[in-house]
Amino acid sequence: MNIAHLQNFVRIVEAGSLSRAADIIGIVQPALSRQVRSLECEFGVELLTRHGAGVSPTPAGEALAAAIRRLLGDLQSAREIVHAIEHEPAGLVTVGAPSSLAEAFFPPLFARLRTRHPRIRLRLLDELSNPLLQRTMRGEIDIAILHRDRSLERLKGVDFLEEPLGLVGEPGALGALESVSPGALQELPILAPTAPNRSRIAVESMIGSLESQLVAEVECLPALLSILARGEGFAILSYSAAARAIARGELGFRPIEGPAIVRRMVLVRAGENRPTAAAAAVERELRGLAVDMASEMRWTPSIATDASGGR
Missing domain, CATH: 1.10.10.10 (Winged helix-like DNA-binding domain superfamily/Winged helix DNA-binding domain)
Known part of the structure; x- marks a missing residue:
């Protein structure tokens, strides 16, 4: 054949x-x-x-x-394993992340690998969480950053980071408040992703349904941030999702009072086989970036455990 x-x-x-x-x-x-x-x-x-x-x-x-995709992946892994015996990590590594984290991770990841592992070629995918999970399960993605939940039991997942969600909007619309109460959220026009969405589920489990004040469902993060910057509503997002716009002064971020609404992310590898040298190098760089950018992005990097909570 x-x-x-x-x-x-x-x-x-x-x-x-x-x-x-x-x-x-x-x-x-x-x-x-x-x-x-x-x-x-x-x-x-x-x-x-x-x-x-x-x-x-x-x-x-x-x-x-x-x-065939699995076979080709195994063949590529074999080539890289043989090559890595005498050489530095090399080969193609496909990394997927939800839109809210792709902008934060992908540019510095690319820069680090160009410097430290120039023989690794990245393929970077920005996907919604559900398609990202499906593509990882099909073996199309080597490493994915995904929301931690039970759907990951069939995959090799290790804890990666936690990040709090807060209210994001145009600075003038947010005013001088340092934080916002769950009750005040119920009075605001909210834009949110279409349900079921894991971040939306986390929010609604803490403050109740958003349906009564929902003015639009937006799946495209750049479009959502653009709408918010025009002062036409608010969204409950992680700080990192809007970090660039916040740094430019286009948006502001306010913590939500009470128990923190946190999303927990894991690093997931496709398949049961040991990762290639190149994939292992990319995973190390991702973990390093999570630590290095933790203060800027308000992340809490995790000690690696499996996706169901075991060490």
Whole structure:
């Protein structure tokens, strides 16, 4: 079985079109079609469904694509393990983070790795939490920063950091208050992500439903921060989610009085295998950044434990 043909099959599934995949790979479409037919003969099942918009994987094709991704990851790991015996960590590492943490972590992570581990190539993904979890479970992401909860039991997760949530809004709208009470929150126009969202669940478990004062549900963090900077509402966010806008004076942050509303984040690795040298190096740098930026971002870095709370 030809490894290149397996790689090309994954590219077809991701592109959703034989012609687009052929352009990406750099071969003619008939040759790519022959590769698919060869795989279908090899496995004895139909792998793709053809339709007007392109192609879609059959259930068997979806399962094969997932298996190929794992296989290719294992092959890459083998190459890196062999290479690392005599050389520094090298290879591709895919890191995923929710939008609220991506801006804080990704630029300094890139800078550190360029200096300390120039042979590591990063692929950085900014995703909503649920798609990020699903992609990690499929083996598409090597290291993900995720909310700590029971859905991580199938993955290798270690505690990473905690951060309090507070009220974010235009400084003039926030006024001179140093903090805000849960009762005062009930009177404010609130923008929030669509439920179910783990941060929203954490907020509503502490102060009650936001439905009565919800003026918009916004999934795009840059758009949300832009709306808030125009003084058109408030949001309950972590400090790090708005840190850059706060530093520019466009937004302000006020702690919420009473028991802290905290979100707990974990570092999750895909698969059961030992991480590659490159992935382990990236994880160390992420932990170092969490410590180094803790004061600036109001984080509490965690001592590593598994995602269910064990050491």
